[in-house]
Amino acid sequence: MPFSAATLQSLQSIVGDQGFITDQSEIAPYLIESRRRFHGHCDILIKPATTKEVSEVLSLCNDEDIPVVPQGGNTGHCGGAVPNGGILLNLSRLNNIRNIDPLNATITVEAGCILQHIQEIAEKNNLLFPLSLAAEGSCQIGGNLSTNAGGVHVLRYGNMRELTLGLEVVMADGQIFKGLRGLRKDNTGYDLKQLFIGAEGTLGVITAATLRLFPKPKETVTCFVAGETVAHMMDGFAHLRDHFSGELNAFEIMPRFGLEMVCRHHKYLRDPFDEPYSWYGVVEVSATRTDTNLRAQLEEQLQILLERDILQNVLIAETLIQAENFWHLRENMSDAQKHEGASIKHDVSVPVSKIADFISETCHMLHNVMPDARLCPFGHLGDGNIHFNISQPVDMDKTAFIGHTRDFNEIVYDMVDKYDGSFSAEHGIGLIKTEEMSHFKGGAELDAMKKIKACLDPNAILNPKKVLPTD
Ligand SMILES: Cc1cc2nc3c(=O)[nH]c(=O)nc-3n(C[C@H](O)[C@H](O)[C@H](O)COP(=O)(O)OP(=O)(O)OC[C@H]3O[C@@H](n4cnc5c(N)ncnc54)[C@H](O)[C@@H]3O)c2cc1C
Known part of the structure; x- marks a missing residue:
């Protein structure tokens, strides 16, 4: 998308030289998704350092119909942070710890804070921030919020939805939703923060959050x-x-x-x-x-x-x-699965009481189709989230195996449906599961989601083509 000289100048004056990058060799590393399935493109990488800068950038982009893809640590598995033109808005410079309140057991952090850094600050204060996942050294809290990340401690502490008390969000038109409240009780109308959590950057750009902390285990x-x-x-x-x-x-x-x-x-x-x-x-x-x-x-x-x-x-x-x-x-x-040739992966959940039957029947169905496929259902048994991964048979051609993706997806997702589960448990929808959104979330639910999107982002500038299927 060609940008006018005036637009480029405005963007540069909002974020300064440090936050305005047009050199493609500098932009290149930000365009590849963590599993290397998607390779995006964009003309400008913007790295704002304050909420005000995010607000001014979005206001300008909204006026000029410029697509904006928010990006955190780019560790997501669904291509959600991969741009397809427009502006890539990387939040890594917005990384201050704004406040820690041990008595209220809360911490207020900016979106670009690395998860591990938040865990460390909590620990120094004799408290625990329990979100824990293998990408914690590089993923950012804004990305964790936007994907409603889960990880290994959901069983005890819940996922990002349960760990969040307040949010600050820049809306598509640049308005700032100031919801950084550290309250356990707050019945003042609709709980808007829950709309932005798990929205994968399609409804607003999260700039800060007030998170719950817990007593540190002894x-x-x-x-x-x-x-x-x-x-x-x-x-x-x-x-x-x-x-x-x-x-x-x-x-x-x-x-x-x-x-x-x-x-x-x-x-x-x-x-x-x-x-x-x-x-x-x-x-x-x-x-x-x-x-x-x-x-x-x-x-x-x-x-x-x-x-x-x-x-x-x-x-x-x-x-x-x-x-x-x-x-x-x-x-x-x-990681180990990468070295075993091609694999087809599913991040699904079913009620905990149905996991055993679900895994057993799904394995049976998959082996009926490909007896030598190496099945690797693993993960968070305690919260019902299974990563149903399938590695190629040892001697099979990679491309031929990947050619079965649609068949395997159909089997796994139909079984998930049969067992009252979800085709996307913790990684999100991004680019890769919009078709399943149409198939499994039809009717009133999808209709309501589309209306919310149209209401909060009428010019559809935020993370286009992600999460919701295009008609
Ligand atoms: C080794 C490994 C292990 C993992 N394990 C887990 C796991 O156990 N549980 C789990 O849930 N996930 C896991 N993941 C997936 C991933 O780490 C999480 O989804 C993480 O929360 C993404 O954070 P990020 O900062 O990298 O976000 P990104 O990948 O940069 O972005 C993810 C999505 O959020 C949007 N986004 C990012 N920042 C913002 C913002 N500030 N405002 C609005 N939208 C934004 C992007 O547009 C994109 O749609 C793992 C990934 C890896 C590589």
Whole structure:
């Protein structure tokens, strides 16, 4: 899209030289999506340093019908931050911690703050910001909010929606919605912040947020467990959830194939057990008091699960490094899969009570179509979110395998529908699932979403072609 000299000059004068980039070699790294499936293009990269600058940029773009794609750390998996012309609005310079209020247990941060930095600031104040995911060293809180990120501690603390008390958002026309309230009770009309959380930059640009903090755990115990089937793992989860209640942080599962794959490609990691098992789990509990005897409690409960033949083997981490390695076995799953040829991935959720049947039936259906496909359903058993990944058969041609994407998507998403689940659990819609939006979210729900979009962004400048299917 050609920009007039006057527009270029206005943009440059709003954000200054540091925030105005037109050199394509400097822009190039921002255009590639984390999984390298999408390669975008744009003429200008804008990096505002204040909310006022964001407001002035959007006001100008709205007047001149210039598309704007907001971008955080660009770690999203759905192509949401990839521009297709117009302006790429990267929020990384808007990165101040505005306030921390330990008594109110809140922190107010700007959108470009890296997640890990927020966790560290909370910890220094003897508090916890619990959002945790493998990209935490590079993703930004604005991106986390815009994708309603989940991660490994949703079971205990919830996803970004539950972790957010207030937002500051620049609307498409440049108006600033000043909703940075650190209130647990605030019944003053519609809860607008929830519209912007998970909207993937299609309704406004998030510039700051007031987030909930929690007491910092004093003791954390991590264990690695093995079971025969997903149903057994479910029984183990249900037992531990009953016993530990709010102290159960995470219950993550992976199949044998996933574990083998990670150990094959991450040489410092090894199978914690001598015998092979069909399913593995990483379980974490933590307590904010030191007198709960957490480790002894976990040992006792795991012993019960072994005696009842619910679990086949268990290992409690003796050291911090061992605990970290248990987590690395789980967190390196996607990375390891890259080295196994092509894969087709799904980020889905079903009610926790239906996970075992869902996984079993979906595996059966997929193997009917391609018996040698290597299935790797893994993830957040405790909150119902399964990453249903499929690696190509060992000897198959990559392109031929990818040619089956549509068939596999249809099987997985139809099964998700059958089990009352969602075809998009935590990664969002972006560019890649708009077709499923039409198919599974038809009728009143999609109609309402389109009306909201038209109302808040009448010129459709914000992140065009993302999330909502175009008619
Ligand atoms: C190794 C790895 C592990 C991951 N694990 C998880 C996981 O466990 N759970 C999970 O939920 N996700 C996970 N993700 C996906 C990703 O990290 C998250 O979706 C993250 O929240 C995206 O943040 P970001 O800053 O990188 O956003 P981006 O990728 O830059 O953007 C994501 C979307 O948000 C929009 N956006 C960004 N900033 C703003 C803003 N300030 N205002 C409005 N819109 C904005 C963009 O336009 C885009 O649509 C993982 C990714 C990787 C690479």
